[in-house]
Amino acid sequence: MPNHIIIHNKIKSFNKKIKVSSDKSISIRSILLASQAVGISKISNLLESEDVINTLKTIKKLGINYTKDNNTYRIEGFGLNGFNLKKKTTINAGNSGTLARLILGMLVKSKFKVKLIGDKSLSKRDFSRVINPLKLFGANIKSKNNLLPIEILGSDFLRPINYHENIGSAQVKSCLILAGLNTPGKTIIRSKISRNHTELMLNFLKYPIKIKRKKKFDKIEVEGLNQFRSFKYNVPGDISSAAFFIVLTLLSKKSNILIENVNVNPSRAGIINILNNMGANIKLRNTKIYNGEKISNISVRSNQKLKSVNCSPLHNTSAIDEFLIIFLVAAKAKGVSKFKNLGEMNKKESKRLDIAVKFLKLIGIKVKRFNDDISIYGNPSLELSSSFEIKNFLKDHRIFFLSTIAALTLGGKWKIHDKDSINTSFPSFLDKLKSMGAKIN
Ligand code: S3P
Numbered sequence: 001m002p003n004h005i006i007i008h009n010k011i012k013s014f015n016k017k018i019k020v021s022s023d024k025s026i027s028i029r030s031i032l033l034a035s036q037a038v039g040i041s042k043i044s045n046l047l048e049s050e051d052v053i054n055t056l057k058t059i060k061k062l063g064i065n066y067t068k069d070n071n072t073y074r075i076e077g078f079g080l081n082g083f084n085l086k087k088k089t090t091i092n093a094g095n096s097g098t099l100a101r102l103i104l105g106m107l108v109k110s111k112f113k114v115k116l117i118g119d120k121s122l123s124k125r126d127f128s129r130v131i132n133p134l135k136l137f138g139a140n141i142k143s144k145n146n147l148l149p150i151e152i153l154g155s156d157f158l159r160p161i162n163y164h165e166n167i168g169s170a171q172v173k174s175c176l177i178l179a180g181l182n183t184p185g186k187t188i189i190r191s192k193i194s195r196n197h198t199e200l201m202l203n204f205l206k207y208p209i210k211i212k213r214k215k216k217f218d219k220i221e222v223e224g225l226n227q228f229r230s231f232k233y234n235v236p237g238d239i240s241s242a243a244f245f246i247v248l249t250l251l252s253k254k255s256n257i258l259i260e261n262v263n264v265n266p267s268r269a270g271i272i273n274i275l276n277n278m279g280a281n282i283k284l285r286n287t288k289i290y291n292g293e294k295i296s297n298i299s300v301r302s303n304q305k306l307k308s309v310n311c312s313p314l315h316n317t318s319a320i321d322e323f324l325i326i327f328l329v330a331a332k333a334k335g336v337s338k339f340k341n342l343g344e345m346n347k348k349e350s351k352r353l354d355i356a357v358k359f360l361k362l363i364g365i366k367v368k369r370f371n372d373d374i375s376i377y378g379n380p381s382l383e384l385s386s387s388f389e390i391k392n393f394l395k396d397h398r399i400f401f402l403s404t405i406a407a408l409t410l411g412g413k414w415k416i417h418d419k420d421s422i423n424t425s426f427p428s429f430l431d432k433l434k435s436m437g438a439k440i441n
Pocket residue numbers: 024025026098168169170171172174194195320321344348
């Protein structure tokens with residue numbers, strides 16, 4: 001089977017009700033927390049993608065067993081300090097920055113040395129953002145140039161830290177919260193606002209964690225070494241996966257979609273605010289709160305009258321994984337859209353800001369870039385007919401999704417490589433599109 005897809009036709013108008021894959025951030029967190037809870041946790045609707053499978057393999061290496069029964073994973077934890085690992089343990093986080101960063105926080109007390117490795121893309125990503133604060137806790141961490149492989153050996157002399165996290169990275173914040181759980185005393189993190197699933201989950205588990213929202217940051221206080229009980233969790237849909245279907249619908253003619261049961265936690269839902277500011281009229285229906293998380297059905301209609309946006313950087317963390325696909329909307333909107341301070345995009349699975357600029361130029365859109373700011377000169381009548389080949393994007397799943405949606409909405413003849421990248425976060429992506437009538441070979 002070739003590892004590329006061919007698209008020669010736009011998708012025809014559709015009217016569909018779909019579910020997207022389960023939330024990756026919540027799937028990873030629920031497994032990791034279950035591995036340090038006391039007793040058997042039951043997690044249903046877990047995302048079965050490579051990043052999450054690597055998380056399951058990781059806890060297994062740490063001596064935590066799990067089984068699967070129908071749609072539910074049962075994970076047996078032995079509490080904090082309950083890992084049972086061998087002298088030489090290597091963890092392979094694959095493509096997952098979230099797994100790699102969070103697991104390092106959980107290993108600050110590890111009795112044996114653990115080596116962390118990852119795939120080509122993860123091996124290019126900088127870990128100083130977690131290595132430096134973990135050293136302050138007293139963990140022994142070694143790495144060359146802050147890159148993988150990293151070796152971590154826990155310490156019996158850990159001390160809580162008082163730390164300012166000012167990147168706005170939920171991976172860093174969560175790593176430090178998890179390290180705080182395993183450290184005696186009160187860890188205090190002042191963190192630029194970012195996705196808050198770890199905090200919400202610990203709150204739901206009645207763990208002693210306090211969160212005070214200040215103007216520009218959250219003050220988080222974690223009391224270490226409190227045991228917590230096993231739990232049940234039903235993972236909702238992922239807005240980062242829904243994003244591609246939202247844009248597919250917006251940019252197709254005479255189409256409607258209802259995406260059911262999606263996590264629309266405000267720290268994740270920046271795309272809805274941004275696209276509604278562009279005139280999209282996306283609606284949230286049947287909203288409910290589940291274990292602190294906001295869940296809705298998302299309803300979207302096609303829209304041929306989108307307008308440009310001057311996007312406030314306040315949305316940057318809540319839409320960080322969605323800017324690629326938001327840029328495609330900007331390409332079809334009337335006027336010049338402006339986005340600022342998006343340097344973090346270049347620290348993801350690939351250098352997404354650089355790739356986005358190239359991609360937009362490739363499809364004939366004028367883009368001006370100044371450092372980490374970009375202006376996109378939209379063209380509402382943009383229609384493509386020539387040939388495009390998309391390759392060498394470090395198997396970044398979201399670049400693959402972006403290219404596919406561009407092909408299905410703008411026309412042209414597309415060859416998109418590295419189809420297997422979808423397995424990172426959304427293995428059923430292509431099947432879902434085909435079930436909506438998309439012609440993909
Ligand atoms: C994630 C946080 C984000 C996001 C990533 C998943 C998480 O990264 O880009 O895909 O689950 O915590 P940063 O927190 O580093 O911005």
